Every structure is written in structure tokens, then in C-alpha cells.
Amino acid sequence: MTSDKLRQVFEGQLNKYTNVMKGWQYRFFILDPETGLLQYYLNETENRQRPRGTVHLAGAVISPSDEDSSSFAVNSATGEMYKLRATDARERQEWVNRLRAVAEMHTLAIARSNPPLPPREYHSTQQSYSSALQGSRVTCTLAxxxxxxxxxxxxxxxxxxxxxxxxxxxxxxxxxxxxxxxxxxxxxxxxxxxxxxxxxxxxxxxxxQQLAPITTHSANVPLSLRSVPSVAVKKASQSTVGKISPMVNDVKTLACLPEHGNQGNNDLEDYVTDDESDGIEDMHLEENKAVILQILSQMKRGMDLTNVNLPTFILEGRSLLELLADCFNHPDLFIRIADEITPERRMLAFMEWYMSCFYAGRKHSFARKPYNPVLGETFRCCWKVPNTYDTDEKRDIVITFKAEQVSHHPPVSALYVECPEKELYLTASMCTKSNFSGMSVGVNFHGDFKVALASHNEEYTFNLPSAYARSIISIPWIELGGKVNIHCSASGYSASVVFHTKSYYGGKANQVSGEVKDSSGAIICKLNGEWNRNIEINYYDGKTKEISIPNLPIYRKRMRKLSKQGEYESRKIWRKVTQAIKKREFEKATEMKMNIEDQQRVLERNRQQVGAPFISMYFHKVGSTWAYNKK
Missing domain, CATH: 1.10.287 (Helix Hairpins)
Incomplete structure (x- = not known):
């Protein structure tokens, strides 16, 4: 289809899903590429000055339905959704192609001039969208x-x-x-x-009533709103033909490079308390909203985001491997699992530790994306917990953490956490899958998760809830959802926890509820509350315990100084990218990030050419999972 044809007004009759009571209704639609408006009327003869509904297509996501071959949805950037149905697959494709072309054209126009978005519905025909691009604003805020x-x-x-x-x-x-x-x-x-x-x-x-337009000029717009780093978006959407660091220009040299570089020794005496901040706290999304809209316009509902390069200003300045380590910032609760004397108390202690992990790793109310670990990347740290059980023994109890990215397609992270003094061990191999759903991004965690208590011959198996980044075009926030099952086959005790999402039907965010059962299936306690605030546990004997998650003591992890870390350790790999993000040098951060990713692609291609398999530093594959290499 030629560009001239795509710029012509397109009109026709479609079925529109009105509501539950009325269902599908015939409506007459008009698509105007010049104004970027999709309008509909009751029928073809209705007064064109008074449309029944109007949406701007800038930043809109056009999603063909998987249910049949004729339905599709128009999701506007500000939340309005039209669920439409054509007569057949051919007509649907015609509408989808034209709508996507108009959406892309006007999204790029916004990215160049960066005006504020129009309101959800705009019925005035006196002011076209082109005038909006020249500086017209509305008082309808995101709130x-x-x-x-x-x-x-x-x-x-x-x-x-x-x-x-x-x-x-x-x-x-x-x-x-x-x-x-x-x-x-x-x-x-x-x-x-x-x-x-x-x-x-x-x-x-x-x-x-929110359509009170006021006139402004680009000179009155803050510089930060006019200098959107569009170059970063172009680089993020390009293929891998970018610049490659001199370190990896010679493919022959790559074949001789060790898989991990110098990882250093394992002497815990070299570890010092981590003094870096917990990521990047200030948000830069408002001034870069046009870039987000441009990316969203290219996505389809349900799309796998594994291979999608996102702009650096939404990154939080640490790797996923380090984020997983921060989930253990309450190591005293982890140790207490092994110290309890009965299976019931151990299961309850496990539950308290488990429920504390999510806030420890995600303390901020807004959502940022961690770096995707590169193949072979590692992260190591430890925690020291005062020994409160043996007053004669003054030495601290040590918990060590090791994580490694053992697969890139699919992305798999392997973990090993141990406390030898308590004979307490955690092993996990986790595969992350992310997808796009309208104005949210969902991440699912699959794999094997086990905690072994060798002194009690017990093993706890569990899974993780899904994570969602909501309101991604305003201030994204984290929500957890799904059901978690915990089971100990040796004792027969089990637990289930449901993370409730706010969802389409309303409700309250961050709610959790659950119950613990003994070997006979009888409920011994129930819990409810919020995973990032207070959780109340009601026991079968009438007693109640309340846990204030934000007030639990934090033990800062201990790490080796950056100068002593190996080249493939997370902080060493991403240090320059993180520094650039903190300085708000997003184009520079994007280039550095792409260099790292290009290096990994070259390494992988070279590995395939010589038929050399990837060799993990800490783990080996056993069936579909990964096990730790115990010395």
C-alpha cells in the first residue's frame, strides 16, 4: 500500500462492542490521517459535525484478536479502547494496516515536537490535531x-x-x-x-469540561521537554549492526578468551559492606513520554518482550541478578527457619521469610526495569548476622549468595544461597518471560525453587508470583499477582498465598491472603494484608501476630570492591552504563549498553562457529534445571 493511499481518508462500517447489555452494534467509522483522528457515527447519514466518539491515534496500539480472524482492538495511549469487528479477515487487515500507519505517523510527530497529549475524547472540530502539534495545550492532566x-x-x-x-x-x-x-x-x-x-x-x-485549551509557544516549554533523546530510540530499535568495542573486534581472539575472565578468589575477608545506593530513584518518564509512546505503538498485546530493547531512562541501574540478591536483605528471618524445633514452626518461619522477600527487593513504589544479565554474568555477595543463640560464640553467622546467567535463549538465572553453619541451602533456576498487555507489562517467573534444611531432612519447594508494571505511560508502579504454593514433602505441611491484583474490577492494590495446613490438611493459620506494608497472621488457637514489613531490620549485603571484581561480575559489566544513567546521559548509556550486548552476540556467534558449548562458572545442567557445582 502506497504512502499516498495511506494518507487518504478511509471510512466504512464496523461492528463496535458497546457494552455488556447491548453487545455488538453497527457503527460508521471515519479515519482521518491528517488529523490522526478515528471517529464513529451511528450511521453513514448522521451529522458529521457531531461524532458519537473520537480517539487520537498517537501512541495507540492496534491489536488483532486471537479469538477470531475479524476482530481487533484500538487501545489509545490515554486508556480509551474500541473493540471492533470487520466482516472478514481481509477487511480487518485493511483497517489494521491503515490505523497502524496513522498511529506511527502521529507518534513520530509527537516525538519530534513533544506536545502534551490531548484528552481521551476530543469533540471540537474547530481545532485540528496539527494545531495541537504547534503548541496548543489542554488542562486535562494524567491524574x-x-x-x-x-x-x-x-x-x-x-x-x-x-x-x-x-x-x-x-x-x-x-x-x-x-x-x-x-x-x-x-x-x-x-x-x-x-x-x-x-x-x-x-x-x-x-x-x-476538561477541554479548556490555552495557548503557549515552544519558547515557554522547558528545555527538558523539548530535548527528547530521539536518537536513543532509533538506536534501541535498530538491529545489532552497531559499533563493537575494540575488545571484541578480532573474532580469532575471542576464541581464546576465557568464559569469565578473572573472577578473583573466594576469600570472604575481601568483602566489605556495600555502600552504593539501591538503584536510581528519580524518574525521568514525564519528559520522555513521547519516546515511550513511540515504543508502545510498535507493540502488540501479548507480545513477548524478551528481545525488545527498551530505552535506558527506564532502567534502574542494577542487574536482575543483584535484584534477586536484595530479596535476601532479611537474612535473620532466613536463618530462623533452621532454628525452629518443630515442622509447624519451621513452616511458619519459612512463610515469614518468604513474605518479606518481595518488599526487600522492590522497596520503591515506582517500577524500573533491571538490566537483562548477559550470558555468563555473575553476582556474588554475603551477609553477616550476629549470633544471638550462642552467647559464648562471638563470630557472626555468614550467608553467601551466588547467581549466574546460565542461558540467554531462553533467559535463565541460576541461584545458590547457603548458610553452612545452619545446614541451610537454597537452589533455584529461574526463567523470566515478559509480555505486553495494553498499558501494562507483565513478567512471569518459571523454574525450580527449593530450600533444603539438611539438619531436619526437609526440603521446601515453592514458586513466585507474577510481577506487573502498571500505568507505564505515567508513573509506573509494581503489582504482584497470582497464586503461590509452598510444600514440604517430608513433614506434609503446605501453604498457599494469593497475590490479589487491583484488576479491571477495582479493589485495593498489593493485597495478599493465604493459609498454612498441617500434614492432615487442617488449617493452622491464615494470613492477610499487604505484601509491602502489614501482614496479619491469625493462628488456629486464637493468637494473632502482625508483621510490619517496612520496619523489619535490613542487613546490607557485603561485596568485594569494584577493583577486585572479575570482568564478568554484574557491577563491573554495567558500571559505565549505570554512571551514565545517574548523570542523565541517556544517549551515552544507550550506546554503552548496546556495545555490551553486541559483544555478547559476537561471542555467541564465535562459540557456535567453533562448536564450543557455554561453560558455567558455578553451575551445571541437570535435565531441565541447573545445579550448583559443590567443591
Whole structure:
């Protein structure tokens, strides 16, 4: 399809999913590439000056449905969604191609001039989108847009309840004390529908009241809003034909390079308390929103993000391997598992440690992405916990942590944590899979997770909840979701924890609930609360215990100084990228990050050419999992 054809006005009839009660309805749609607007009307003859609905396509995601060959969705950057259906697969493809072309064209225009986004619905025909690019602003803030989104969610829930009520009344018998034609029930049914209609119109009026445009000029826009690092986006979306560090220019030399470089010795006396901050705390998303929108416009709902290069300003300045280590910042709770004398108390101690891990690794309310570890990357640290059980013994109890990226396709991280004094060991091989879903990014963790208590001949198996980055075009925040199962086959004790998501139907964020059962299946306690605040445990004997997660004591990890770390240790690999991000030198950080990734691609190609397998530093593969190389 030629560019001239894509710039022509396109119109036609589509089915639009209106709501639960009305379902699919025929509507007449008009796509105007010049203004970037998609408008719809009740029918083809309706007054064109008063569309029933309008969305801007800048930053929109056009997603063909997996359910059939004719449906697709238009997800605007500000949350509005049209669920549409064409007559056949060919017509759907025609609409999808045109909508994506218009969305890309206007997203690039925003990236160049970076004006604020228009509101969710814009009914005025006096001011075109091109004038918006020249400096017109609206007073509708992201906070207001988010509020509108929450109201829509509640209206959707109310519509479902009204629909259920209507169906329940219609299913009543025609004779008897309560019938489907009862006068009061019919009034209730009509009142419910009328109330929803009234509320929907009130919401539309409130939205239109936010359209008070004011005039400004680019000279009044802060420099930070006009200097979007578009070069970084181009580099992030390019293939791997970038500059390669001189270290890896010679492929013959690569064949002779050791897999890991100098890893140094394992003497814990070289370890000192880590004095670096917990990542990069200030956010830079608002001034780079146009870049995010440009990336989102290229994504499809459900798309695997494993191979998607994201801009450096959303990175948090540490590797995923280090993030996993920070989950052990409450090592005293981990040690206590082995110190308890009964299977019941050990399971309860395990639960307390497990529930403390997520806040320890994710203390910040906003979401940032850690670096994807490169193949062979390692991270090592330890913690020292005062020995409070043996007053005669003054030495500290030491817990060591080792992690390594043992696979790149798929991405697999292997972990080994040990406390020899307590005969306590954790092993894990974790595969991460991320996907895009509208305005959220989800990460699923698959693999084997085990904690062994050698002194008690017990082994606990468990899994991890999924993590979601919500509101990725404003200030992203972390949410956990899914069900976790914990089991000890030796004692027969088990536990289950559900991480509740706020979801489409409302609710409260960060909620958890769970229960612990003994070997007979009887519940010995229940827990509920918030994984990042307070968790209350109610025991079967009536006792209650409350855990304040943010107030638990933090033990800072101990590491070797950067000068003594090996070339493949996380801090050494990413140090220059992290420094550039902290200085807000995002283009420089992007170039350095791409150099590291290009080096890894060259190493992998060379390995394949000579038929040499990857050799892990700390682990070896056993079936589908990875085991630690015990000396």
C-alpha cells in the first residue's frame, strides 16, 4: 500500500462492542490521517459535525484478536479502547494496516515536537490535531485521566451487575408470587438501566469540561521537554549492526578468551559492606513520554518482550541478578527457619521469610526495569548476622549468595544461597518471560525453587508470583499477582498465598491472603494484608501476630570492591552504563549498553562457529534445571 493511499481518508462500517447489555452494534467509522483522528457515527447519514466518539491515534496500539480472524482492538495511549469487528479477515487487515500507519505517523510527530497529549475524547472540530502539534495545550492532566479510567472501570462493573439483575428477573416464572412481569421488578430493571445511562452522560460532560485549551509557544516549554533523546530510540530499535568495542573486534581472539575472565578468589575477608545506593530513584518518564509512546505503538498485546530493547531512562541501574540478591536483605528471618524445633514452626518461619522477600527487593513504589544479565554474568555477595543463640560464640553467622546467567535463549538465572553453619541451602533456576498487555507489562517467573534444611531432612519447594508494571505511560508502579504454593514433602505441611491484583474490577492494590495446613490438611493459620506494608497472621488457637514489613531490620549485603571484581561480575559489566544513567546521559548509556550486548552476540556467534558449548562458572545442567557445582 502506497504512502499516498495511506494518507487518504478511509471510512466504512464496523461492528463496535458497546457494552455488556447491548453487545455488538453497527457503527460508521471515519479515519482521518491528517488529523490522526478515528471517529464513529451511528450511521453513514448522521451529522458529521457531531461524532458519537473520537480517539487520537498517537501512541495507540492496534491489536488483532486471537479469538477470531475479524476482530481487533484500538487501545489509545490515554486508556480509551474500541473493540471492533470487520466482516472478514481481509477487511480487518485493511483497517489494521491503515490505523497502524496513522498511529506511527502521529507518534513520530509527537516525538519530534513533544506536545502534551490531548484528552481521551476530543469533540471540537474547530481545532485540528496539527494545531495541537504547534503548541496548543489542554488542562486535562494524567491524574484526571487516571481518575476517568477508574470511573469507567466502576461503570463497567455496574453494567455487569445490571445485566445480571436483568437476566435474573427475566428468568423468573410467569406465574407465582414473584414473576418476570412483576410491576416492582420491572421498575427496578428500568431504573437500573436509566441510572447507568445518566452516569455515562455525566462522565462525558465531566470529560468535555476538561477541554479548556490555552495557548503557549515552544519558547515557554522547558528545555527538558523539548530535548527528547530521539536518537536513543532509533538506536534501541535498530538491529545489532552497531559499533563493537575494540575488545571484541578480532573474532580469532575471542576464541581464546576465557568464559569469565578473572573472577578473583573466594576469600570472604575481601568483602566489605556495600555502600552504593539501591538503584536510581528519580524518574525521568514525564519528559520522555513521547519516546515511550513511540515504543508502545510498535507493540502488540501479548507480545513477548524478551528481545525488545527498551530505552535506558527506564532502567534502574542494577542487574536482575543483584535484584534477586536484595530479596535476601532479611537474612535473620532466613536463618530462623533452621532454628525452629518443630515442622509447624519451621513452616511458619519459612512463610515469614518468604513474605518479606518481595518488599526487600522492590522497596520503591515506582517500577524500573533491571538490566537483562548477559550470558555468563555473575553476582556474588554475603551477609553477616550476629549470633544471638550462642552467647559464648562471638563470630557472626555468614550467608553467601551466588547467581549466574546460565542461558540467554531462553533467559535463565541460576541461584545458590547457603548458610553452612545452619545446614541451610537454597537452589533455584529461574526463567523470566515478559509480555505486553495494553498499558501494562507483565513478567512471569518459571523454574525450580527449593530450600533444603539438611539438619531436619526437609526440603521446601515453592514458586513466585507474577510481577506487573502498571500505568507505564505515567508513573509506573509494581503489582504482584497470582497464586503461590509452598510444600514440604517430608513433614506434609503446605501453604498457599494469593497475590490479589487491583484488576479491571477495582479493589485495593498489593493485597495478599493465604493459609498454612498441617500434614492432615487442617488449617493452622491464615494470613492477610499487604505484601509491602502489614501482614496479619491469625493462628488456629486464637493468637494473632502482625508483621510490619517496612520496619523489619535490613542487613546490607557485603561485596568485594569494584577493583577486585572479575570482568564478568554484574557491577563491573554495567558500571559505565549505570554512571551514565545517574548523570542523565541517556544517549551515552544507550550506546554503552548496546556495545555490551553486541559483544555478547559476537561471542555467541564465535562459540557456535567453533562448536564450543557455554561453560558455567558455578553451575551445571541437570535435565531441565541447573545445579550448583559443590567443591
Amino acid at each position: 484526571v485521566l487516571d481518575a476517568f479510567s477508574k470511573v469507567r472501570e466502576q461503570l463497567f462493573l455496574a453494567e455487569q451487575n445490571s445485566y445480571s439483575l436483568s437476566k435474573a428477573i427475566e428468568s423468573l416464572p410467569s406465574t407465582g408470587t414473584s414473576t418476570s412481569t412483576d410491576h416492582d421488578l420491572l421498575i427496578l430493571k428500568a431504573t437500573s438501566a436509566a441510572t447507568l445511562t445518566c452516569l455515562s452522560r455525566c462522565l462525558a460532560i465531566l470529560q468535555q
